[in-house]
Amino acid sequence: MDQPSKLLLKLSRQLFSESAQQGQFLDRILHPRPYLPCVLWCQPHPPDLPFTLEPATSWQPPFVDRLALGSKPGQTALHEQGYFYCLDFSSVFAASVLCAIPSPIACLIDVCAAPGGKSIFAWVALQPAVLVSNEVIRKRLGMLIANLRRCQIQTAVITSLDSQVLAATIPHTAQVVLVDAPCSGQSLLAKGDRAPGCFHPVSINKNANRQKRILANASYLVAPQGYLAYMTCTYSPEENERIINWFLEQFPQFRPMVIPHLMPYQSHLTTIPCYRMWPQEGLGAGAFTALFQNTETGDTPEIAPAFLQQARLIL
């Protein structure tokens, strides 16, 4: 892609007021460059590593390493043995809001879990006694199960339920709920991947409506005083800042959290605490992330053992 489409140009103007910033953003989309690969350690490091580590960023979690360009961690025996999961740095950025939550926790529900990267991140960061990894699209369950098995995420149970059914079945049970929402996937282009129609208003609207529905259902899963994390890998404000605005209007019991380590990444498109990684910053293809706390008080119901038993059967 050499020339930006009209829709991409429009997006760049929506995101940045200055033409220099628009140009840098467009350049990363039109001329993708590789980002450093990353590993998320699920077990302690062995002493000799088959790849070279790069210096850590100031906010990088201690269980994540960035690797030299060209490293192929997924082709090593350590990967096969479940020592780590390969996660791109934009995902690390988005999931790092979880590091602001005190751990360990009793229950975490990942509503949109496949292929499992954020579930594994959450398991390492927060050590939940129960991790419910839910993926509604059945054909994506295989890779989720394979990844959780390989990385030996012992406390995981896997479900394949619509978010509305999940909310009706185990309401207010999770200290942490994670919504890594399906989105238009615009940041795929900055990695050199394809994302057909990702700038089209019809695709953006369809995704925004789905995100609202998932987030609304997810809010019912959150225990009193619990947390809800929302993240996407797309750039459109309609799927990010505007979703957050809508959510806080509809569910005023949730308050957005300031995440100290992400303050340099505060989105310039809103004053609400939420965070953006931009592709032109050179760390990753881009991500949006926000964390909310439920201010309601009260008791947290336990998940019915029958539900867990049924879910474990799938694993």
Ligand SMILES: C[S@@+](CC[C@H](N)C(=O)[O-])C[C@H]1O[C@@H](n2cnc3c(N)ncnc32)[C@H](O)[C@@H]1O
């Ligand atoms: C961004 S991906 C999740 C990636 C995953 N969290 C990870 O880190 O590996 C979004 C997921 O949402 C799922 N999804 C699609 N439609 C959905 C819906 N209506 N409700 C919940 N999840 C949905 C997709 O199948 C996809 O697996």
